[in-house]
Amino acid sequence: MLEVDLLDTTARPRRLTWDSIFHQAGARTLEDGEVLISPAERPTRLFYVESGRLRCSVVSENGGAKAVLYYWPGDLCGETLLFERVPVLPVTVTSYGRSVVRSIGRVEARRLMAMNPLLAEDLLASMAAKTVQMVDHVRQLRFMTVEERVAEFLYGLYMRMARHAGGDGDGELKITHDEIAEYVGAHRVSVTEALKRLESSGVVQTGRGRILVKDPLGLKRGGRRGA
Secondary structure (H helix, E strand, O other), X not given: OHHXXXXXXXXXXXXXXXXXXXXXXXXXXXXXXXXXXXXXXXOOEEEEEEEEEEEEEEEOOOOOEEEEEEEOOOOEEOOHHHOOOOOOOOEEEEEEEEEEEEEXXXXXXXXXXXXXXXXXXXXXXXXXXXXXXXXXXXXXXXXXXXXXXXXXXXXXXXXXXXXHOOOXXXXXXXXXXXXXXXXXXXXXXXXXXXXXXXXXXXXXXXXXOEEEEOOHHHHXXXXXXOO
């Protein structure tokens, strides 16, 4: 009964989370390739990925774009742009396949963080996680071969897919050679050759627009099955 709950002094109030906040916000469905954030734009809203994936790409002066980060269900998007002193970066965020996002206004997000400091801590943790991802991306570009970069990218993608499938995924990644090449910073031909070597080692099986991961640990080792 309600009276009992009110008298229960051992009960702790439920901690406010971004998940609970965004589940009450309006939803927007994005189709494949639809732009959520444009280059040089300072969004006035904080976004939350409910389903699907978003792709963040760095945009060059001539209009070229290279993927550097993916957003998954449960991820926040646009955190740094809540702060006016942070410069606007030349990036674009687009939907990768169909996705659903929710959002709240920048002013409301800042008000909630002022009232609930743990929300600010969660937002900082989200930003820190993306910083780690970006540093790791630079590490791969600087110190790893194309084959090692492809293997590590596919392993990371496989692990994220497995987590979001509750461990029940079939190991199939729906991704093209061009998309892999864009992320790992290599030519498509080099990526295709790397995938052939990974396939011959037995860690993956390639198909049109898909890659089946047969040996996740082999991918983690950079394609060296059973090493």
